[in-house]
Amino acid sequence: MIPRARSPWRELASGLLGAAAYGFALGSAHSELYAARNALKFPLLIAVTCMLCAPSTWIAARFLGVQLSFLAVQRSAARLFLDASRLLGGFSPAIFFVAHAARAHDDGKLGRYDEFLALNLLCVALAGSASLLRQSRELWRAQAIARSSARRAVAAWLAISLFTGGQAAFYLRPFFGYPASRGGSPPWFLGAEPDRRGATNFYEMVWQSLERPPLPELYRETR
């Protein structure tokens, strides 16, 4: 476990720095432009998700028997993200190295995009699970909340955050990018622009990944 920072401001700063470092490492698989932008976009993603979910996390906490004030709930919910960000920040040198190694040998088309995506999904899942476990333990021990209530509340916070953060991440795209899309001047945010399968939001993307419809004609011959 990472030791807790001394003050909330330090905790916030270290979490945002971790997110920025991870974003930078992630984007460097594509280009320096993506890396620099991701260093800002990743902390922004976390901040936006935290703010949007603030009322619903509190209501969910009260509903599930966590008797904490609005601010205390926000602190606990934000720690979920900050802990995960610090853990991801710890992974960032390794991700940076892998990104550069992949970039040095890619074919300029798809490269090792899928492999890199899978690795990052694994890192995010690991960091998310660890911070989830830690936060439920903290609620149970430090705040003297029943273990079952603490677990349910933290799981609800995670579900709400994923539901909202997924769309925020979709809107703030691109984070990765195919090697084939290097050069030019890509926009900061793709917003509701359709992806390769035509999904215009996160929920459509999830739906399509379950349904697996064929790619549009335009992209079929690139595979």
Place this chain on the structure above:
Amino acid sequence: MGHQRILDRAPFETCHGFARPLDQRLLLNAPFVLSRAVEVLMSSAPVPEPPAPRPAPEPFSPEVLAELWRRPHRLYELVLAAPDRLGASFARSGAPGSCLLLLLCGAGLFALPYGLVLGWDSWWRVSVLYLGSTLICLPSLHVCASFIGARVSIAQVLAIGLLLSAAAGAFTLGFSPILAFLRFTMESEATQISWVSISNVLLYVALGAGVVQLWRCFAGARGWTDSALFALVLVFWHGVFLYVFLQMHRVLELAA
């Protein structure tokens, strides 16, 4: 010595009147021997004390309810935090008027921001969706409960119905910034999943939370009425309520 004692008491099986060899007998009686061994070992261990019964929930005092009128932003305490205490209040004092009025305010006001996110001219629709569906269905709950002989007053029926609406409304209040963000970031003419579809899902999630809160309140109201019968009526009533809710959803054009 102990083992020998256990084995001596084991009922030896016989096959066609002849005693079996000792190892075979041991194998056949292994479950019995093991259970006896556990019994002997456990008899010397201290018996764990049964868990203490949960204390009955305290009803809300009139002072607490009066305090909520002075601090209406703490209405959440009444609606979300202690449904069992609310149930105890209904059971003991038969749903006081101030409590009903507070729940009515909650049910009406909490859902307004969500309605505003749906559209400036739709500010009233979500409140009407929950409150209207509940009020339309409450007479059926009261009549059915009276029919089976459950002693439930109109005020008590009204209280649990209003709690459902207020809890669902509270959840929509929490969802309103999320929906505003989704509306801002999603294409209105999305082909598969639009922000309106997501909004409908959120409205149903809020309804589910309201139903859960109703049952928690009911569980807290020990000795209120003939619990088993009234629970059965409530289950059937949920079916009626859901149907009316769906119709109301359609009438208010929230699905479009």
